[in-house]
Amino acid sequence: MTIALRVENLGKLYAINQAARGTTLRDQLARGVNRLLGRGSEAQSLIEREANENAARPRDFWALRDVSFEVEEGERVGIIGANGAGKSTLLKILSRITPPTEGRIEIHGRVASLLEVGTGFHPELSGRENVYLNGAVLGMSRGEIARKFDQIVDFSGVEKFIDTPVKHYSSGMYVRLAFSVSAWLDPDILIVDEVLSVGDQAFQKKCEERMRELTREGRTVLFVSHSLATVNQMCKKALYLEEGRALSYGVVEDLTREYNRDVVKQIEVERVQEHGEDWRWHRARFSLPDPQIETLTDHPGAVECLGGEAVSPDGEAADVVPIDKQTHLVVHYRVKRDLPRPLVPTFNVYDELGTIVFVAMPEALLPGRAGDYEVRCVLPAFLLNEGRFTFNANLSDFEADKTTFCAVVGAFRLEVQEVDVAADRRRHGYRAPLPGFTRPRLSISVCPAGAVDRVNTSGEIPRAS
Amino acid sequence: MPKHVTVITPERREDNYWVDVWRERELLYFLAWRDLLVRYKQTFIGVTWTVLRPLATILVYTLVFGILAQLPSLGIPYTLIVLTGLLPWQLFSLVLIVSSESIMANSQLVQKVYFPRLIIPLSSIVVCIVDHLVAFLLVFLLMAWFGLAPGPQFLLLPFVTLLAVACAFGLGLMAAALNTRYRDLRQLIPIVLQVGVFICPVAYATSLISPKWQWLYALNPLVGVIDAFRWCILAKPELIYPPSILVSIAFATASVIIGIRVFRRFEPTFPDVL
Known part of the structure; x- marks a missing residue:
């Protein structure tokens, strides 16, 4: 494999209080004049006092430090991390907009970076003129733009207004035209910064497709996004940045899992701060009321x-x-007065980030007569994948005007744990964590072609006899 | 096909800066084209304003300095004295203002796309030169009005124009670079220009200065530029004082060289401080 991009020990230092050191000529002059007049410490100017205070504070901050990674030709790499993790700084250095403070980058091939759509658009100019201008800004030659002009305009869907000044465009039209120019760039390496989220849903879909098309042609792509789902869809590998450092670099599924875990951990830290040291995420037992x-x-x-x-x-x-073990969720309800209809007990299951995994509907109903009742839900073994899940317990009457009679949010918080991987007969040597919310043991059978009647339906793999 | 390899390090990329400038010449062309389009979108209105503005100034200066103050004019219609002073002065001040503000005006580009930043001030002065050429219509108009024919010196005008542009461009580059750090510099330039219009022989001929002080006056680099411009059109030998031209040429050269140096020194930090 050939290398497309090599980043070695990259670092970028920003002087935080550069701004405070006096960015106007007036401040500089004032300081100079004070020095000339030999004003002593008692008559020290406000500016100077401020400057001294600033000097005591930490001056610099590393927006990026010790970042190294390699990208092979044709690879799609996602860059993920929280706000301020250094993603934008990395992109700016890669696109040569700002120089690094240390380290070295080697880029093989022509780079185009889309840090924003519509760079250089001028409101007074027509759509046609802006396509040419924006194309030139993005590094296309005049001939190249002329050749792609029809495709660009066609893609944007603003043909009718192509000779109208863009200041008269709706913001949607503007953004669509702007993205369309970028969509027809033809570099060896494409650097994209969350520009996919433009336009309405239909146009976003179109953009995503176009991006995928671009990457299919063997192009190397670096893609920055907050949306893990998009990174997951578009990229095989990912670089995970935190506070300017590369936490890890590797297969995107592992990294997204790690990223999610960190987000959850952060939420947990906040909870502990809120509720005290013995707060625990897990909850196998609860009794109400509980604040x-x-x-x-x-x-x-x-x-x-x-x-x-x-x-x-x-x-x-x-x-x-x-x-590999089943679990029973048991909830105790007290019906205080006779109700017109029986109630429907259900359970909602969410993953760590609050995405709903499924809703379990019951066969049995809770009688609508006053009394104490117990609802029991059996979670079979190998239903949920390893990970953390939150359960809501509900009682509803779907024929009433307002359906909710009782909903306990986060009644249970359970962690499903992997058992001995080596002993799992279904893994066949695969040892890494399996992705996904659920892990149902479906029947997957194999038989010689044409021997349909021998298909085993018991859910077990047919054994060689 | 072997691919182009780019290496990015903290050191300044001296080696192929000018190659990059050349490679991006199309961008230079497009940026200049954008400025021109915006200014001359409606050709007639654009041209009218470009001619009317200096014309109004010429009339006022002629009235004040020629008719009211009765300044000497070597037998030339005073209108022509003002015209030949105002055009190079306007070119100088416009190039200085536009190039010094070019980086700030295009900060969006600077922060989002890489190209040699010199392209921006370079492209910004194209519109100034076109403005100058349009305003030059006045020269033909007024010469015809006063029944003057251009002499052979007329052919030296491109050179003089270049000299005016060079003087302003070098200063503009420095100002553009410093502008990104010291935001109030931009307020200083109009003040300097306001004073400058009276220090330079715009509304009067250099012959107004007594011969005893000519040498001192000639140290103002714009004196040579304006005198040469005036001489090219009006062809009176007493309009020109040769040492002042040498001062102008020396200043223009130094201005451009130092301007580029300063600009390049600040260039890498533009996106960080904007």
């Missing part, structure tokens, strides 16, 4: 949730659940 658990109802006084527990089949509470 940390939110309950919702449209019918106050009708039903009350008393508490609940997540237990293993032998009845022991467990917030960490082995993936």
Whole structure:
């Protein structure tokens, strides 16, 4: 494989209080005059005092430090990290807009960087003129733009207004035309900074497709985004930056998992600060009322949730659940008065970031007569993948005007844990974590072609006899 | 096909800067084209304003200095004295203002795309030169009005024009670079120009200065430029004082060389301080 991009020990230092050191000529002059007049410490000017204070503070900050990675030709690499992690700085250095403070970069081939769409657009000029101007700014030659002009305009969908000054465009039209120019760049290495999120849904779809098309032609792409989903879709590898350092560089699934985990960890840290040291994410047992658990109802006084527990089949509470064991979620309700209809007990399951995984609907109903009841939901083994899940327990009457009788938000927080990977008969040597929310053991069978009747439906792999 | 290899290091990229400038000449062309389009989008209105503005100034100066103050004019219609002083002065001040503000005016480009930044001030002065050429229509108009024919010195005008541009451009480059750091510099330039219009022989001929002080006056580099311009059109030998031309040429050269140096020194930090 040939290298397209090599980054070695890259660092960028910014002087934080450069601004405070007097960026106007007036300040500089004032300081000079004071010095000339020999004003002593007592008559020290405000500016100078300020400058001295600033000198005591840390002056510099590394926006990027010790970042090294290599990108092979034709690879698509995502760059992820929180705000201020150094993503934009990295892109600016790669596109030569600002020089690094240390380190070295080697780029093989022509680079085009899209740090924004419509750079250089002038409101007074027509769409046609702006296409040429923007093309030139992005590094296209006049002939190249002329050749691609029709495609660009066609893609943007603003043919009718191509000779109208862009100041009369709607913001959607403006952005569409701007993106279209970028979409027809033809570099060896493309650097993109979250420009996909332009226009309406339909146009976004079109843009994403075009980006994929561009990358299919063996082009090397560096792609920065907050949207992990997009990075996941578009890139095989990713660089994870945090506070200017490269935390890791590798396969995108691993990295997104790591990134998610960090986001969750951060939320946890905030929770601990809020609720004290013994706060724990996990929750296998709860009893209400509990100030940390939110309950919702449209019918106050009708039903009350008393508490609940997540237990293993032998009845022991467990917030960490082995993936190969079932778990029973038990919730206790008290119906306080007779209701017109029975209630429907359901469970919602969310992943760590709050994405809904599924909703479990019941076969049995809770009688609408006053009394205490117990709802039991069996989570089979190998349903959820390893990871952390949050469960809401609900009681509803879907025929009532307002359906919610009782909803306990975050009733259970369970962590599903991988068991011995080597002993798992279904892994066949695959040892890395398996991605996804669920891990159902589906029947996947193999038989000689044409021997349909021998297909085994028991869910077990047919054994060689 | 072997691919072009770019190496980025903290050191300044001296080696192929001028190659890059040459490679990006199309961008230079497009930026100049943009400025021209914006200014002359409606050709007639654009040209009218470009001619009317100096014409108004010429009339006022003629009235004040020629008719009211009765300054000497070597037997030349005073209108022509003012015209031949105002055109090079306007070119100088416009190039200085436009190039000194070019980086700030294009900060969006500077922050989002890489190319040798020199392209920006270079392209910005094209519109000044075109303005000058349009305003030059006045020269033909007024010469015809006063029944004057151009002499052979007329052919030296491009050179004099270049001299005026060079003087201003070098200063403009320095100002453009410093402008990114010291934001109030831009307020200083109009003041300097306001005073300058009276220090330079714009509204009067250099012959107004007593011969005893001519040498001192000639140290102002614009005196040579304006005198030469006036001489090219009006062809009176007493209009010109040769040492002043040498001062102008020396100043123009130094201005451009130092201007480029300063500009390049500040160039890498433009995106960080804008």
